[in-house]
Amino acid sequence: MPYSPINLQDKLTLFTEHWSPKIIAQMNDYHFKLAKVQGELTWHKHPTTDELFLVLKGTLRIDFRDGFVELQPGELFVVPKGTEHITSAVEECHLLFVDPAGEANTGDAGGEKTAQDQWI
Amino acid sequence: MPYSPINLQDKLTLFTEHWSPKIIAQMNDYHFKLAKVQGELTWHKHPTTDELFLVLKGTLRIDFRDGFVELQPGELFVVPKGTEHITSAVEECHLLFVDPAGEANTGDAGGEKTAQDQWI
Numbered sequence: 001m002p003y004s005p006i007n008l009q010d011k012l013t014l015f016t017e018h019w020s021p022k023i024i025a026q027m028n029d030y031h032f033k034l035a036k037v038q039g040e041l042t043w044h045k046h047p048t049t050d051e052l053f054l055v056l057k058g059t060l061r062i063d064f065r066d067g068f069v070e071l072q073p074g075e076l077f078v079v080p081k082g083t084e085h086i087t088s089a090v091e092e093c094h095l096l097f098v099d100p101a102g103e104a105n106t107g108d109a110g111g112e113k114t115a116q117d118q119w120i
Numbered sequence: 121m122p123y124s125p126i127n128l129q130d131k132l133t134l135f136t137e138h139w140s141p142k143i144i145a146q147m148n149d150y151h152f153k154l155a156k157v158q159g160e161l162t163w164h165k166h167p168t169t170d171e172l173f174l175v176l177k178g179t180l181r182i183d184f185r186d187g188f189v190e191l192q193p194g195e196l197f198v199v200p201k202g203t204e205h206i207t208s209a210v211e212e213c214h215l216l217f218v219d220p221a222g223e224a225n226t227g228d229a230g231g232e233k234t235a236q237d238q239w240i
Contacts, residue, residue, distance in 0.1 A: 003187050003188060005191045005197050006197060007195045027170040028201075032172065050146075050147040050148050051147070052145065052147045064123065069124065074127060074129055075127045076126045076128070077123070077126060078145050078146065078147050098147060
């Protein structure tokens with residue numbers, strides 16, 4: 001049986017659009033996704049799940065109602081379930097993030113920035 | 121409220137021992153763990169869960185009964201639940217891996233190489 005690694009940089013060459021999560025791996029019922037982001041998403045929360053972010057390139061800012069965190073490459077953060085947040089990046093940022101399969105990028109907020117995750 | 125990123129390289133400076141997983145983050149009921157490995161673990165499987173590996177430094181080899189995969193830095197792989205495997209590294213390898221909280225590094229095999237995961 002052939003076994004192949006999933007190379008993050010190779011996968012990142014397969015798309016250019018921002019705020020459009022791409023699924024690269026599934027572990028149990030969780031999706032590991034890549035995204036390229038610039039600008040800001042929308043305030044939202046995930047009522048039933050934590051969400052993990054790992055930055056690969058650039059700087060990701062996550063604002064909360066009472067503070068914020070900035071993530072550089074090689075840094076990760078877990079947003080607790082139910083915590084309102086908004087992700088943003090001044091320059092283009094590449095990130096790996098983890099959600100239960102089917103969880104929307106905009107959580108409970110919906111709206112035009114809600115993306116359809118795609119496998120790549 | 122203060123929010124702080126979890127820096128992978130900073131966390132890697134906190135330990136030197138091999139095959140001794142260190143928990144750096146929890147997302148729902150999953151632990152994200154760092155390990156430094158060299159040599160080989162033991163043949164085992166995780167009957168109830170997939171297991172995800174992301175290599176940060178060096179080369180991780182995962183052998184299966186019918187093949188193997190080698191992961192370089194920036195490459196990940198999901199070992200399907202129930203699949204017998206053994207991880208090994210000729211030179212020291214640093215990796216991030218993901219399991220349900222409490223899952224043993226040696227899965228169903230147990231033995232002297234079974235580690236107690238510790239938070240760092």
